[in-house]
Amino acid sequence: MSIGPVQLIVLGFNHPNFHGEIIAELERLRQSDTVRVIDALAVYKDADGEVEVEHLSNLTQEEAVELGSKVGALIGLGIDGEEGLIAGAERGAEAAIDGVAVLDDPRAWDVLGDIPNDSAAALLLIEHHWAVPLRDAIARAGGFRLSDGFISPLDLVGIGLLAAEEAKVLHDLETAAAANYN
Known part of the structure; x- marks a missing residue:
């Protein structure tokens, strides 16, 4: 499966007041084939720092089964409890055996640590379909991403x-x- 450039966007909320507007906009972008939401999580952190996670998505059931909980695996959060954490670790180990560098940098982004206690965050893993031809043209020209923001x-x-x-x-x-x- 070929995949376009992927971005993890972390949005903070003091007191979430969702009315479906964000999901509707993501759906509009999906329908125009601009982006695809690979995975989305709502993370609630209580005053003591305990984390509660809710899976959000506009994926079809078939896409959700195929992709699994990618955000949880990416940030080291066992979304399916211990079984999900073990499955993510196994996939990472398999990638390492295949010579793929995995996320083992001690300076890696601590997404969960960045979420303050008594607040919430939406974590959106988005594939940018619009950027595929640009990314491919850059690669053919010998270019590569140094940074973004x-x-x-x-x-x-x-x-x-x-x-x-x-x-x-x-x-x-x-x-x-x-x-x-x-």
Whole structure:
């Protein structure tokens, strides 16, 4: 199975107030073949740091069975309890035997540790279908990814892509909930 570039997006929520708007937008993007949600988890962390996980997805039942809990495996979370953790470890060991570098970097991103107590996060593992031809063209030209990241609207003012007023509105929209995020 060929797969496009994949990104893990972690979104924080102080007090989730979901009305289906996020899932609806992800579904719209899927229908336009822009992205595919490979896996999605809602992680709730109570005041004592205990984690509760709920699997979210707009995958068909067939896709969900094929892909399993990829976010859980990626971040080291046994979504299916001990059996899921063991299955993920076995798949990682098989990849290592096949010569594939697995996630063993001690400086790796600690997604669960980044979620403050008494809050929630949505973890979205997204495949960018739109980027497949670009990625392939870059590879054919001998190129490779060095880094990536989202740019703050405020940084776009300095290079002339946004007016200061528009950037402030977007920045405030992006960070309003984060102001109270532990």
